[in-house]
Amino acid sequence: SQTIHQWPATLVQPVGSPLSLECTVEGTSNPNLYWYRQAAGRGLQLLFYSVGIGQISSEVPQNLSASRPQDRQFILSSKKLLLSDSGFYLCAWRAGGGNSPLHFGNGTRLTVT
Amino acid sequence: RKEVEQDPGPFNVPEGATVAFNCTYSNSASQSFFWYRQDCRKEPKLLMSVYSSGNEDGRFTAQLNRASQYISLLIRDSKLSDSATYLCVVNESRGSTLGRLYFGRGTQLTVWP
Numbered sequence: 245s246q247t248i249h250q251w252p253a254t255l256v257q258p259v260g261s262p263l264s265l266e267c268t269v270e271g272t273s274n275p276n277l278y279w280y281r282q283a284a285g286r287g288l289q290l291l292f293y294s295v296g297i298g299q300i301s302s303e304v305p306q307n308l309s310a311s312r313p314q315d316r317q318f319i320l321s322s323k324k325l326l327l328s329d330s331g332f333y334l335c336a337w338r339a340g341g342g343n344s345p346l347h348f349g350n351g352t353r354l355t356v357t
Numbered sequence: 358r359k360e361v362e363q364d365p366g367p368f369n370v371p372e373g374a375t376v377a378f379n380c381t382y383s384n385s386a387s388q389s390f391f392w393y394r395q396d397c398r399k400e401p402k403l404l405m406s407v408y409s410s411g412n413e414d415g416r417f418t419a420q421l422n423r424a425s426q427y428i429s430l431l432i433r434d435s436k437l438s439d440s441a442t443y444l445c446v447v448n449e450s451r452g453s454t455l456g457r458l459y460f461g462r463g464t465q466l467t468v469w470p
Contacts, residue, residue, distance in 0.1 A: 287462040288401070288444075334400055343389035343448060346458060348400040 246271035250335045250349030257356055263308075263322040265352050267335030270316065275337040277318040278346065279310055282332040294318060295340075330356045360384060361447050363461035370468055374435045378464045380445030381427045389448040390421055390428050394441045395463065401444055404430075435468045442466070 250267045257263060269275050279291040290303045292310035300310050307326060311319045318335060335349040363380045370376050382390075390407035405412065407419040407428050418431040428447075432439055445461035 288460045290458075332398075345389075345391050345403050345406060346446070347403065351400045353398070 246275075246337075246347065248335060248337055248347060248349040250352060252352060253350060254353045255355070257325050257354065259327055259356055260324050263320070263325050263329070263354070265320040265333055265335075265354075267318045267320075267349055268316055269318075269337045272316070272337070272339065274315060274340060276340060277312060278336040278338075279318065279320045280334040280336060280348075282334065284331070288334070292320070325356045327356050330354055360449070360459040361445055361461040363445050363464050365462055365464060367465040367467055370435055370466070372435055372437060372468055372470055374468075375431065375433045376435055376466060377432075378430045378443055378445075378466075379427055380429070380447075380461050381425075382445075382447045382459070383426070384447070384449050385423075385426060387426075387447045387449045390419075391446040391448075392417075392419055392428075392430050393444040393446060395444055396441050404443070432466075435466075437468050437470060440466055440468045 247270045277294045280288045281291055282288050291308060292300055292302055294300050294312045297312055297315055308322050331354060333352045333354055336346045338344045338346045361382050368376055392404040393401040394404045395401040405414050405417060405419050407421050409421055411420040416433045420429045430443060442463040442465050444463045447459045449457045
């Protein structure tokens with residue numbers, strides 16, 4: 245069966261520090277991968293998605309970036325965090341094909357201080 | 358106009374009650390539909406897909422009305438453990454294999470003893 249791992253679960257970082265969140269998927273090949281952010285009391289905001297290695301689409305311009313160095317690995321990064329980057333970051337995957345559901349990782353709760 | 362709209366609630370119901378949520382979507386080309394549940398400070402989890410003919414999973418029934426562009430979720434015999442936020446998700450096809458997913462903001466349900 246397919247599983248998705250995301251780490252760390254919680255993170256407290258000072259303003260201006262770098263960020264690296266990692267996500268890996270097991271049990272499937274060539275998944276579509278996503279990074280979402282959910283601010284407190286808000287809906288899910290799509291940040292990036294990827295349909296293949298090295299292919300990244302950005303949905304919202306900001307100081308975050310994403311990379312997909314391997315088929316089942318998706319990384320969210322920032323060179324300098326802002327206070328507004330605080331939130332709940334969720335990695336997700338789904339199988340190719342337009343009608344498959346999304347499966348989320350456990351999420352990373354980031355607090356920028 | 359938002360692609361997916363939900364009544365945010367909150368819905369507060371006693372145990373054993375029947376409760377229904379609706380969700381409307383704006384794009385008539387939308388192809389697949391899902392309900393997710395999200396517990397406080399957790400990731401969203403797939404509750405059920407929604408099929409054109411309607412589908413049932415235990416106490417949960419999902420229905421789709423393409424003509425009016427809404428989907429619904431009915432929960433019968435509510436349990437305390439049903440307390441969560443329910444997210445409506447619509448997959449919009451644009452002729453590619455990767456449909457765009459749109460999330461509602463969620464409907465909050467609290468079941469009290």
